[in-house]
Amino acid sequence: MVRYDIAIIGTGPAGISAAVTAKIRGKNIILLGNKNLSDKITRASKIENYTALPDISGSELAQHLHSHLESLEIDITDRRVSTVYAMGSYFAIQADEEIIEANSVIVASGVMQGKTLKGEKELLGSGVSYCATCDARLYRGRKVAVIGYSDDSAKEAEFLSEIVSEVLFFPMKNGVVPEVRTNIKIINEIPREISGEKTTSGVVTDENEYAADCVFVLRDSVLPDTLVPGLETDGSHIKVDLQMRTNISGVFACGDIAGKPYQYIKAAGQGNVAALSAVEYLSHTSKNNS
Numbered sequence: 001m002v003r004y005d006i007a008i009i010g011t012g013p014a015g016i017s018a019a020v021t022a023k024i025r026g027k028n029i030i031l032l033g034n035k036n037l038s039d040k041i042t043r044a045s046k047i048e049n050y051t052a053l054p055d056i057s058g059s060e061l062a063q064h065l066h067s068h069l070e071s072l073e074i075d076i077t078d079r080r081v082s083t084v085y086a087m088g089s090y091f092a093i094q095a096d097e098e099i100i101e102a103n104s105v106i107v108a109s110g111v112m113q114g115k116t117l118k119g120e121k122e123l124l125g126s127g128v129s130y131c132a133t134c135d136a137r138l139y140r141g142r143k144v145a146v147i148g149y150s151d152d153s154a155k156e157a158e159f160l161s162e163i164v165s166e167v168l169f170f171p172m173k174n175g176v177v178p179e180v181r182t183n184i185k186i187i188n189e190i191p192r193e194i195s196g197e198k199t200t201s202g203v204v205t206d207e208n209e210y211a212a213d214c215v216f217v218l219r220d221s222v223l224p225d226t227l228v229p230g231l232e233t234d235g236s237h238i239k240v241d242l243q244m245r246t247n248i249s250g251v252f253a254c255g256d257i258a259g260k261p262y263q264y265i266k267a268a269g270q271g272n273v274a275a276l277s278a279v280e281y282l283s284h285t286s287k288n289n290s
């Protein structure tokens with residue numbers, strides 16, 4: 001198995017900037033995220049404060065970022081990372097169904113909007129899942145729920161419906177609903193709670209309670225301490241120093257996930273610093289190992 005020098009999680013300005021700098025510094029990198037980049041880029045109608053690119057639209061900025069990646073032959077690996085495990089001298093990254101190994105990690109996953117649901121954190125791993133590809137097989141022939149905050153949640157629900165007996169789909173993003181609906185039931189109610197004592201029993205809305213053996217909560221981002229267990233956070237942000245180092249040696253964070261202000265240019269600048277810090281970290285660890 002290839003062990004990358006640096007795994008970069010996130011395809012917003014922070015992750016792309018980190019990838020560009022790390023590649024220019026000659027590192028073997030993998031950039032994990034979304035081939036369409038971040039929807040926080042593509043949705044912006046007009047950006048006035050990105051240095052050297054005045055009055056640009058989000059889709060134009062996305063084109064520039066794509067071109068920059070292409071010019072350096074950096075591919076985006078279209079995968080959702082659910083967990084990063086510290087293995088001692090390296091990191092194992094669960095990206096959909098695949099495990100990827102890297103000597104260092106840069107987390108540039110953006111900030112999670114909104115709060116977690118009541119019961120979500122307590123039941124995570126006991127019937128609450130953030131990854132349909134990873135956990136679908138555990139619920140073969142059973143009834144599950146999908147709370148769909150992300151763009152890909154409709155496709156994930158369709159995938160689940162091929163394995164489980166029934167999918168209850170709660171659409172949380174405008175226009176994102178499964179097309180194939182043989183055993184998918186759309187429920188247009190707002191989930192308030194995931195119920196259950198030791199294991200998950202269902203979803204509670206303002207109007208009803210729905211039984212389900214597993215609840216897949218599919219967001220564009222996950223909470224940082226869920227993504228990398230043991231990371232020091234202040235809730236929704238990862239604590240970093242000025243070199244973008246976290247409390248875990250070899251893990252760096254940049255962009256919105258590293259705190260306010262939420263700005264493109266700040267995210268890109270921090271991505272550059274995180275990559276340079278990762279390069280320095282790798283030079284120390286390779287000296288110590290030789």
Ligand SMILES: Cc1cc2nc3c(=O)[nH]c(=O)nc-3n(C[C@H](O)[C@H](O)[C@H](O)COP(=O)(O)OP(=O)(O)OC[C@H]3O[C@@H](n4cnc5c(N)ncnc54)[C@H](O)[C@@H]3O)c2cc1C
Nearest residue numbers: 010011012013014033038040081109110255256262263264
């Ligand atoms: C409508 C809108 C307009 C804006 N206008 C401006 C503006 O004019 N000027 C300005 O400076 N800022 C603006 N912002 C703020 C700006 O968008 C953010 O500060 C910036 O995008 C943050 O970049 P980032 O790289 O940290 O994170 P993001 O852009 O949020 O990118 C995070 C990326 O990580 C990926 N990701 C997340 N979790 C995972 C995972 N587990 N596995 C794999 N990939 C993952 C996501 O899919 C995404 O691609 C605007 C935001 C919005 C929503």
